[in-house]
Amino acid sequence: xELAPRLHTARTCIRFAGEADAPELLRYRxxxxxxxxxxxxxxxxxxxxxxxxxxxxxxxxERARLDRGYPLFVFDRGDRxxxxxxxxxxxxxxxxxxxxxxxxxxxxxxxxGIMHEALQAGLAWTFGVLDLHRVMANYxxxxxxxxxxxxxxxxxxxxxxxxxxxxxxxxxxxxLTARVRPEEP
Ligand SMILES: CC(C)(COP(=O)(O)OP(=O)(O)OC[C@H]1O[C@@H](n2cnc3c(N)ncnc32)[C@H](O)[C@@H]1OP(=O)(O)O)[C@@H](O)C(=O)NCCC(=O)NCCS
Numbered sequence: 001x002e003l004a005p006r007l008h009t010a011r012t013c014i015r016f017a018g019e020a021d022a023p024e025l026l027r028y029r030x031x032x033x034x035x036x037x038x039x040x041x042x043x044x045x046x047x048x049x050x051x052x053x054x055x056x057x058x059x060x061x062e063r064a065r066l067d068r069g070y071p072l073f074v075f076d077r078g079d080r081x082x083x084x085x086x087x088x089x090x091x092x093x094x095x096x097x098x099x100x101x102x103x104x105x106x107x108x109x110x111x112x113g114i115m116h117e118a119l120q121a122g123l124a125w126t127f128g129v130l131d132l133h134r135v136m137a138n139y140x141x142x143x144x145x146x147x148x149x150x151x152x153x154x155x156x157x158x159x160x161x162x163x164x165x166x167x168x169x170x171x172x173x174x175x176l177t178a179r180v181r182p183e184e185p
Contacts, residue, residue, distance in 0.1 A: 005072070005129070007121045013079045014072055014118055016061060021073065021082070022053040028082040028106060029053070035107040039143065042169050067091055069099070070130070074118040083109045086122055088130070097133035099126070110145070116152055123153065127181040134181070138174040140167065147175070155179045 007014040017025060030048055037043075046052050060071035068091050074084040084105030091099045105115045126132050137155055139146040155177040163171035 005125055007125060008077075009117045009121045011077055011112075011114055012083065012118050012121075013075045013077060014121060015075070015079075016064065016071070017057045017073045018061075019054055019057060022050055022057055024080075024082050025053040025057065025073075026050050028085075032104075032106050036104055038168055039104065039140070039146075040168070041166055067093070070126075072122060074105070074114070082106070084115055084118060086119060088122075088126055088132075088135070091130075091132070097131070099132055099135055101135050101137040103137075116149060119149070119153055123179065132181070134178055136176065136178045138164065138176050140172050141175055150177050153179065 004016055005014065026048070033043075033048065056071075060069070063069040063071070070088040070091070072086050072088070073082060074086070075082055084103065086101060086103035088099045088101060101119075103115060103119065109115075123135060126135055135155075136158075137150055138161070139150065156179070157175060157177050159176040160173065161176055162173050164174040164176075165172055
């Protein structure tokens with residue numbers, strides 16, 4: 001299995017992060033703190049430190065080594081500015097061959113189709129190299145941008161879960177969607 005992807009799209013370079021990327025990850029977290037706050041669990045102050053970024057990167061690489069999850073970092077074409085991240089989490093093999101997808105992008109990079117471009121490449125890698133069969137993505141009903149993105153990526157609604165995730169300190173309902181790998185012709 002290719003554990004160190006480097007995917008190129010027209011406007012992005014997608015790869016795992018290394019320890020050298022920790023300062024850029026910290027800049028990204030701090031710059032987008034208010035932007036992400038309504039859509040994420042509560043973060044304490046330690047989340048906004050270099051030490052936490054170094055540790056998160058190391059833990060992410062270990063999850064990938066164990067085939068448990070794949071945290072991917074979307075940089076600009078020049079591989080310098082972190083624009084977005086997405087995470088193929090909770091990988092289950094056996095009869096299920098599935099994972100959850102989470103994502104977020106810098107406030108200033110929204111509205112240009114960059115997340116869609118990156119996730120299309122990421123999903124091709126997920127269904128191809130990782131050989132997964134099902135990717136599940138869930139969003140709060142009020143998150144219209146996320147809903148539109150998932151529809152454009154071919155995700156289909158499968159259900160509605162009440163008080164599903166604790167976001168910004170409250171248990172929030174989520175719309176459940178999934179994209180299943182197309183059958184081979
Ligand atoms: C959810 C999120 C990733 C969506 O970002 P986004 O930039 O809207 O997503 P896309 O890459 O699909 O871009 C689509 C937008 O770019 C526009 N666009 C401009 N040029 C484009 C192009 N070349 N191709 C496609 N879309 C383009 C589209 O019109 C669309 O704008 P609209 O929604 O106002 O109509 C982002 O809002 C975010 O990070 N939010 C905070 C965290 C979050 O909600 N995470 C998900 C939790 S479930």
